[in-house]
Amino acid sequence: GAVVSQHPSRVICKSGTSVKIECRSLDFQATTMFWYRQFPKQSLMLMATSNEGSKATYEQGVEKDKFLINHASLTLSTLTVTSAHPEDSSFYICSARERTINEKLFFGSGTQLSVL
Amino acid sequence: SQQGEEDPQALSIQEGENATMNCSYKTSINNLQWYRQNSGRGLVHLILIRSNEREKHSGRLRVTLDTSKKSSSLLITASRAADTASYFCGTGANSKLTFGKGITLSVRP
Numbered sequence: 001g002a003v004v005s006q007h008p009s010r011v012i013c014k015s016g017t018s019v020k021i022e023c024r025s026l027d028f029q030a031t032t033m034f035w036y037r038q039f040p041k042q043s044l045m046l047m048a049t050s051n052e053g054s055k056a057t058y059e060q061g062v063e064k065d066k067f068l069i070n071h072a073s074l075t076l077s078t079l080t081v082t083s084a085h086p087e088d089s090s091f092y093i094c095s096a097r098e099r100t101i102n103e104k105l106f107f108g109s110g111t112q113l114s115v116l
Numbered sequence: 117s118q119q120g121e122e123d124p125q126a127l128s129i130q131e132g133e134n135a136t137m138n139c140s141y142k143t144s145i146n147n148l149q150w151y152r153q154n155s156g157r158g159l160v161h162l163i164l165i166r167s168n169e170r171e172k173h174s175g176r177l178r179v180t181l182d183t184s185k186k187s188s189s190l191l192i193t194a195s196r197a198a199d200t201a202s203y204f205c206g207t208g209a210n211s212k213l214t215f216g217k218g219i220t221l222s223v224r225p
Contacts, residue, residue, distance in 0.1 A: 004158070006158070034212070036215075041220075042217060043204070043216055043217040043218060044159070044204070044215045046212060046213075049211075049212060091156075093158050093159070095158075095159070095213075103146075103147055103149075103164060103208060104149070104161050104164060105161065105206075105213055106161070107151075107158035107159040107160070107161075108158050109157050109158045110156065112156070
């Protein structure tokens with residue numbers, strides 16, 4: 001089956017630094033990738049949708065300058081949390097939609113971000 | 117924005133029993149999908165039902181969809197301890213998938 005690899009799985013950083021999270025589709029081409037954020041025992045909140053080669057579409061209330069998303073190729077999307085603050089601490093999950101299977105999503109294993 | 121809403125929030129059953137989880141949503145959808153999440157991990161796709169379908173089966177899973185009531189149910193038959201996880205319904209519309217808060221299922225051995 002289709003595999004999405006997300007790295008790192010866990011990151012601890014100091015307040016004010018930037019953190020980059022990578023999401024790769026290993027054995028398929030992802031036309032669209034989605035970034036979600038999840039708080040403990042809460043729903044996944046969609047942050048943004050990225051299509052290869054175009055700008056990401058952000059959900060209402062998500063700061064695009066804070067959460068930079070780049071979808072440079074059909075197999076790689078990155079989320080950079082800029083000038084991280086403790087309130088950015090959360091579980092971030094990416095997912096990808098394959099070109100041919102246009103409805104089902106394949107998820108990465110998530111990144112636990114802790115900002116000190 | 118969050119659309120699907122699952123209930124109950126938590127469910128605890130004995131191994132071998134059936135588990136029924138419900139999902140309600142608010143606006144029109146193209147499809148509804150159920151996913152499973154183990155603690156601290158990503159989501160794994162379980163089953164997808166399209167808006168013009170009423171019932172689907174996959175192994176021990178059975179999902180129904182009632183678009184007139186804007187609701188869906190997921191039935192896991194003959195539950196196993198390994199089914200312990202959080203379950204989310206995702207509603208698909210406008211090429212996006214939005215999720216509810218999930219249901220925590222505990223299956224006691």
